[in-house]
Amino acid sequence: MIDLSFTLNGAPVSQRVEDRTSLADLVREGHGLTGTHVGCEHGACGACTVLVDGEPARSCIVLAAMCEGRAVTTAEGLVDDPVMAELRRQFHDKHALQCGFCTPAMMISARDIIARHGAAAPATIRKELAGQICRCTGYAPIVAAIAAAGAALNPSSDAAAAAPHVAATAAGASDAS
Amino acid sequence: MRPAPFAFARPDGLADALSRLGADDDAMPIAGGQSLLVLLGLRLAGAETLVDVTRIPELCGAREADGAVVFGAATTHAMIEDGKVPDPSRGLMRRVAGRIAYRAVRNRGTIGGSLALSDPAADWCPVLIALGATYDIVSAGGARQVAAEDFADGAYSTVLEPGELIRSITVPVLQEGTRWGHAKHARKTGAFAESIAVVVKRPDGVRAALGATGSHAVLLPSVAEAVASGGDVAAAARADIAMADPDADAYRARCHLATILNAAREVCA
Numbered sequence A: 001m002i003d004l005s006f007t008l009n010g011a012p013v014s015q016r017v018e019d020r021t022s023l024a025d026l027v028r029e030g031h032g033l034t035g036t037h038v039g040c041e042h043g044a045c046g047a048c049t050v051l052v053d054g055e056p057a058r059s060c061i062v063l064a065a066m067c068e069g070r071a072v073t074t075a076e077g078l079v080d081d082p083v084m085a086e087l088r089r090q091f092h093d094k095h096a097l098q099c100g101f102c103t104p105a106m107m108i109s110a111r112d113i114i115a116r117h118g119a120a121a122p123a124t125i126r127k128e129l130a131g132q133i134c135r136c137t138g139y140a141p142i143v144a145a146i147a148a149a150g151a152a153l154n155p156s157s158d159a160a161a162a163a164p165h166v167a168a169t170a171a172g173a174s175d176a177s
Numbered sequence B: 001m002r003p004a005p006f007a008f009a010r011p012d013g014l015a016d017a018l019s020r021l022g023a024d025d026d027a028m029p030i031a032g033g034q035s036l037l038v039l040l041g042l043r044l045a046g047a048e049t050l051v052d053v054t055r056i057p058e059l060c061g062a063r064e065a066d067g068a069v070v071f072g073a074a075t076t077h078a079m080i081e082d083g084k085v086p087d088p089s090r091g092l093m094r095r096v097a098g099r100i101a102y103r104a105v106r107n108r109g110t111i112g113g114s115l116a117l118s119d120p121a122a123d124w125c126p127v128l129i130a131l132g133a134t135y136d137i138v139s140a141g142g143a144r145q146v147a148a149e150d151f152a153d154g155a156y157s158t159v160l161e162p163g164e165l166i167r168s169i170t171v172p173v174l175q176e177g178t179r180w181g182h183a184k185h186a187r188k189t190g191a192f193a194e195s196i197a198v199v200v201k202r203p204d205g206v207r208a209a210l211g212a213t214g215s216h217a218v219l220l221p222s223v224a225e226a227v228a229s230g231g232d233v234a235a236a237a238r239a240d241i242a243m244a245d246p247d248a249d250a251y252r253a254r255c256h257l258a259t260i261l262n263a264a265r266e267v268c269a
């Protein structure tokens, strides 16, 4: 067992963990945060993606013990995040989920794509999503939702100008809400 | 999937890490864990103790020194991709970093971990050979320098001895007038490569290297010569591939030919 102090969704946590415990198991089993899904457990599917110090990481191949002093954020910790709010709206609007297994991690990755690329073009989104596996949707609606969210959140960008219908839909949706 | 039990050690600096690794045959360094935790989970590797090297100051960050950039071994792929560390390579290293795996893996995976593992298809190995890099290797007993092309000696096999750590990687700054070409062929974005070719053409000479062979990345002497002299690169590539990857099947040999020609074309464009 090893001592671990870190921040989980903004709250300080100090506990002892078994050295081999993965971050995925710690948040799911230790803290009941089941929005972090576990698919392959060896770094291949992306379903377990969380943020460590604000950067996406695959929690199945991060040890809990590595997170000493770090800030860990799961999907549950992003409920009030404005980018996530826009992504939720667009995922709903574009039917970007079916079973929902990949969705929390898809949205965390999408948030990072928008942070790094702004209103990203669909080709960029597809490249960046290569490591997030979805077995249901065929990806097209997910790419459309991320493109729409990126454009809505970056209204002055080229992509938003090139796709005014997307920006208008997003603005309409936020007016309605 | 759970790894067998191990102890996770947070060493108090480089000397402490080296003495733990030197004293215990069943201790292993861990950096990003992006390969090692997979291998431990699949029980393809085993360790009694994992020594975390990511918070050792000598292994973190990069600095400019004397016509070169010295990268701490624990520098992540994402730091290089984003230009958060100096770039000696006129964009080559940033391109390579951005095509390794996926962003979530690049945020944690390190250049030193990738070299130490020496996966035949790892992206950094051929690139650092073509750039003429040197690795600074330390143990409790002292330090030694190894040229990139002398570091790996087989698939998943390097000259690292038990108890040794890669401390840093020194990459000479490419002078004005240097050009590079790089091609990676993989089945999908972020997948391990089926072939990687890199050509670096300096005013005073050319180096070319091939990765994703059946063994380890190697220099391509005939290709370098052909690029330098304006000779027949395809013929040179066929000769070098036969030496560099003798067991390649027809498909793999064609992948190698394609990446070499594309890298050479980018250099000469």
Ligand SMILES: Cc1cc2nc3c(=O)[nH]c(=O)nc-3n(C[C@H](O)[C@H](O)[C@H](O)COP(=O)(O)OP(=O)(O)OC[C@H]3O[C@@H](n4cnc5c(N)ncnc54)[C@H](O)[C@@H]3O)c2cc1C
Binding pocket: A042, A043, A044, B028, B029, B030, B031, B032, B033, B034, B035, B036, B037, B038, B053, B059, B073, B074, B099, B100, B101, B102, B105, B108, B109, B110, B111, B112, B113, B114, B115, B116, B117, B121, B122, B123, B124, B160, B164, B165, B166, B167, B190, B191, B192, B193
């Ligand atoms: C889904 C997925 C896809 C990937 N795709 C690619 C790809 O396309 N191309 C590619 O190149 N890589 C790829 N990788 C591997 C990735 O680049 C890893 O980050 C890298 O190989 C290992 O780096 P690490 O820091 O995570 O090392 P770790 O996993 O921590 O360690 C790897 C090995 O190196 C040793 N080690 C670590 N640091 C040191 C050191 N400083 N000195 C001595 N020994 C050390 C460890 O003991 C261990 O044996 C992929 C990984 C995943 C999970």
Ligand code: FES
Binding pocket: A037, A038, A039, A040, A041, A042, A043, A044, A045, A046, A047, A048, A049, A058, A059, A060, A061
């Ligand atoms: S469960 Fe972590 S990447 Fe698949």
Ligand code: FES
Binding pocket: A096, A097, A098, A099, A100, A101, A102, A103, A133, A134, A135, A136, A137
């Ligand atoms: S919605 Fe089912 S896996 Fe993506």
